[in-house]
Amino acid sequence: MASTTYTLDEIATALGARLEGRGDLRLSGAAEPGDAGPDDLALAMQPAYAEALPKGHARAAILWEGADWRALGLEGALFVQRPRLAMAHLTAMLDPGPEIAPGIHPSAVIDPEAQIGVGAAIGPLVVIGRGARIGSGARIAAHASIAEDAVIGHDALILQGVRIGAGVMIGARFIAQPGAVIGADGLSFVTPEASGVERARASLGDQGEIRAQSWTRIHSLGGVEIGDDVEIGANSCVDRGTIRSTRIGSGCKIDNLCHIAHNVVLGRDCLMAALSGIAGSTVLGDRVVCGGATGIADNLLVGDDVIFGGGSRVLSNVPAGRVMLGYPAVQMQTHIDMYKALRRLPRMLKRLKGAQNEVPKDRPND
Known part of the structure; x- marks a missing residue:
């Protein structure tokens, strides 16, 4: 070139x-x-x-x-x-961008009921399902698949091996790096009676009587809705919702190897570094930043403009504007104080042991 x-x-x-x-x-x-x-x-x-x-x-x-x-x-x-x-x-x-020849490659498989926008470029061995709508100027690289009734806005860039599920709704100028999967089913299973996990959560540690039970699948009926100017990294996954849709707001940037579980809601302009994960039904506000390998538990609320340092494990709701770090995640200054105290512990214990040795074991009678 x-x-x-x-x-x-x-x-x-x-x-x-x-x-x-x-x-x-x-x-x-x-x-x-x-x-x-x-x-x-x-x-x-x-x-x-x-x-x-x-x-x-x-x-x-x-x-x-x-x-x-x-x-x-x-x-x-x-x-x-x-x-x-x-x-x-x-x-x-x-940046010249990837080489995707204009037009539709002869090996692409496109359902007759799919709609392809003006100026779209579709590469080799792409599969586009019934009723899918691809916006104008979209570029789709080799081996990508877009399932039935998915909608992708104009000027999208979908790279090699991306999988977009049925009914997924995506806005304009979307970028998906190789191997991203959008619209797979989430981890949603239930046991006939309360499981050990449910009892342990209720009691904060005791799962009670152990009973052999098997898991029954809860099917995913919701979709995925993604706003404009969103980027999804290589081999990252966004699960479809159980009943309502999983939602990612406009401007969000998601790194490689991230996971967004079913029913999660991300506000606008959130940023997730690699290996971060958000468990089901958690809601993040606008402009939340997740450092690498951040893990956020399910059913939580995180306010606008929160920053999580790398490796944080978030187990409770977080008010807007906080800077958090650690496991469990606490305010960063608190975590730093805790870390300093932890480093002092060996020295403190040594001094305490020395002080105990100085105290006579047998005290004389008064």
Whole structure:
């Protein structure tokens, strides 16, 4: 694939950056300073990164405010206020996206009752079921399957091996990374009498009399509803609801290997890092952030703008605006105090044992 080139001036305009030096330099890529070639824009937003510039061959770089680009041997430089935001715009310019040929590949299997929007690109061995509706400009890569009556908005990008279940409703500009599964049945089973799990939960630990029982399946009649501008990572799963739909609000970004269980509701612009999971019927507010491997128990309420640090285990409701960490998750400052106290325990116990040894075992009579 031929690379698209941009002048440094064009990149500055797209990034909202201040340009110094040669705006006519033509560049086709971005690279770390030590790896940059003459056609790359080096990313040296901090002095520590710039130390590697002499190892590469960059003619231009993104630098920090106050940097002397001439002394660094560059012909031009860009200066930005927020480096990671600049990276977002730069990578969007330079990313060609996956190669999915326009039109419908001859090996795709599309039901006659499915509706395909104008300009959609459908790759090899894609299967689209009866009554499914695919929006205009959608791109669907090889081996994806979209079941009956699913609806996908315009400009979606559905990558290799994605599975979208029956009746799933998805908004515009959706991105699904390879292997994502949306609309599978959730874990919903019941025993004829109260199970040991139910009794243990009610008693906080005692499951009572042990009885042999088998599990009866509760079928999933609900769907999945996903808003606009949502991204689902590779091999992540979103289960359909039992009766009502599982819902993911517009703007949510979900990393690889995450699980959203049946009946969960996510508000707008939530962020979930890899290996996080939300158990059934829990409701998250807007802009909730889950660090890697966060686990949230079922039937909980989490308010707007809550942040969970990586590895947190959430066992109770969380009010809006809290920053939480630990197992069980508590406010971050409380967790830090608990951790400091835990580290002191061995020393405290040693001192206590020493103090006990100093006390005579047999005291004289008064």
